[in-house]
Amino acid sequence: MLRHTALLLLATLAAAAPSAQAADAPYPTKPIRIISPFDPGGTSDLSTRVIADIAKDILKVPVIVENRPGAGGTVGIGQVAKLPPDGYTLVQFSSSPIVIRPLVANVPYDPTKDLTYVGRYLVSHSPLMVRADSPWKTLAELVKYAEANPGKVRWAAGAPQGAAHLSTEALFRSANVKTTFVPTGGGAEAMLQLGGGQIEAASATDFAGPMAEGKVRLLAESGPVRIATAPNVQTYKELGYPLSLAVYLGLAGPAGLPPNVVKTWDDTLKQVMEHPRFKEFLKAQNASPYYANSADLTRDVKAEVGSLKDTLQQMGMAKK
Amino acid sequence: MGVIDALTLGFSVSLSWQNLYFCFIGVTLGTAVGVLPGLGPTATISLLLPLTFKMEPVSALIMLAGIFYGAMYGGSITSILMRVPGEAASVITCLDGHAMARKGRAGVALGMSAFASFAAGILSTIAIAVVGPLAAQLAFAFGPVERAALVLLGLVMVTMISTGSRANALAMVGLGLLLATIGADFVTGMDRFTFGRAELSDGINIALLAMGMFGLSEVLAMADKAGGAVRLLPQPKRLVEMLPNREDWRRSALPIGRGSAIGFFLGILPGGGALIASFASYIAEKKLSRRPQEFGHGAIEGLAGPEAANNAAAQGAFIPLLSLGIPANAITALMLGALMIQGVTPGPKLALDNPTLYWGTITSLFTGNLMLLVLNLPLLWLFVMLLRIPQYVLSPLIALFCLIGAFSLANSPLDVVLVVLLGLAGYALRKADYDPAPLVIAFVLGPIFEKAFRQSLLLGYGSPRIFLERPISATLLACCLLMLSWPLLRRALAAWRARRS
Structure with missing residues (x-):
């Protein structure tokens, strides 16, 4: 019996050897194919x-x-999670x-295990903005107005159930004020409604x-x-509100x-970060570099999922 | 800078040999992908985007724009010849365009559709140059409340495009609205009728519905009717038969003008778009025509108007893009992205800060449309030759293109299954004498209405009074009421007149 097990073990090892070789x-x-799980253009x-x-x-192969696209990116991610690595x-x-959708909706993968x-x-x-001709100069003034006029402050966020939506909802809930959230198809539509x-x-x-x-006033990030181009605008967290969720890629x-x-890919991504075209792209999109290597990112994702779950549960915003 | 100076500057840019070259590539490619069902301008532009990184911003925009409106030309070709919309915006073209082809007037239909697109292109380019930045303000004034009222008016009128009975059309509208509810609820994000499939949470793609209901069901219907025998669509014998005659021109002139105006207006509005524009123009022509009974049986007005409208809408969309930096649809969103990668931020200042880009692009719409007309007319002969392909070769090819097209939308196998199911459903509906056109239109209008309506209620703090408080929506609602009560009113009026005399 023991010999049998040993043989089996040997056989398994032998079978595993070529795949270990394949890894090198x-x-x-x-x-190489990169799936973009969103609509083109964003x-x-x-x-x-x-x-x-x-x-x-850099890699000398076509990329x-x-x-x-589909379901806020979860369709594409779910499909890749099932492919051979x-x-x-x-x-x-x-x-x-x-980090966010798995906590508020059903998704076809486990972000801490399947990727x-x-x-x-x-x-x-994604700063919170009001029109430049509006009376609110600071976030505190807007919150105060919302307190005095329950439900009168109508606001929109780029993506429903996205980082900005949840962070801002948490802000209003923690300040104990009632507001009206108006869902939109995206940031462009939200800006149109604000402008109108x-x-x-x-x-x-x-x-x-x-x-x-000069059409809008930034109250907080x-x-x-x-934001590099508006360095005086404080973040929600800095202003003492519970969530400042990042939209990172x-x-x-x-x-x-x-x-x-x-x-x-880690080496490639490092070179990409230094590439002038990538830097120009960041500037054009009003985004900031936010590099993390594989190990750091994996740790960050785990930590974020954990802490966000607690916060959302406390605020009654998590999935039932 | 006056309009004349601006146009002079613009043409000096768009007529440079390299920009003419990129314009030509754009419109040729656009026509080609417009012809192929499923492979639309969105996919093409996203594939070509990296190429534009190294191009001059104005050349990049000229090429991408060419793909966009080139596809509007190409999309009509398969709609007319085979009743397969090459592009979602050409569903309406299938109705009278294909009916004309059945009568042996395929060449006339193709020629008129190219000319209508051309005329609309030129008219809307002039409109962009003259009223561009002003018209952009319309996008702000037209919020969810106004959009909800406008789409409601559209829904009231949708039964009119049908050739069959009013009740059947109404049933199709209902079915279209129901199909449109599939997917994530817009406000709560909860999935509706998705059967647990994540792929369905964004709803059924309109191109699938169009390809299934028109393309595949047409193939099935052909196989059914032919009964194994070879059947050919009548072909024009001489060149003269392929060109629109004086009567055709006379009947098309006004519809082209009206279609251009409708398309231009709806193209500016966010969420408007080419399909809605072509549909609105079709309704308008049918209402205004003295021969409404000919619609659906090859009325040239029903082809010329919508064809003008969809091209005008494609070009109207450049106004919010260039003047506000706001994309009206996925295609202009990609163009915005291409510009931003190059460090150009479109907005109200673009025309002043970067006049070469702004006017160069606008004037390229002239040259591009001219190229398309020149490109399309000699090809008429070639396209009409397609009718000589025997049915047993053509039908499987159409079916194949529909399947490939379905897969290429989101690279999803489920979409292939869906297009087959929709094709079978479309065939069954057709057998039972139900017209799929109202279904497709209702499917497009449904989500827009639902979204705008629910947004409006939130904006009005839960009260529907907001629809009456805003002048534009109140007027549109009054029109709806008038439309619905018109038959009763007319009868009452007739009775009153009879009593008086």
């Missing part, structure tokens, strides 16, 4: 295309971007379908143009990092991605 196989040797999608374009020169299909992600995080590269800003005076406030990433024209692959693949 040169990478990449054929085209910051997420465009960043993927810029990175793919720079990476193809193809394929859109598989060979490093030839990666997925671009934003923090919303990784190998390769790296993080960008954080976008249909809503009082909006939190969206499309603030640069209106800010430059909903994310954790201050990164790359991931199916769970069990070989170490040499992760290493290759």
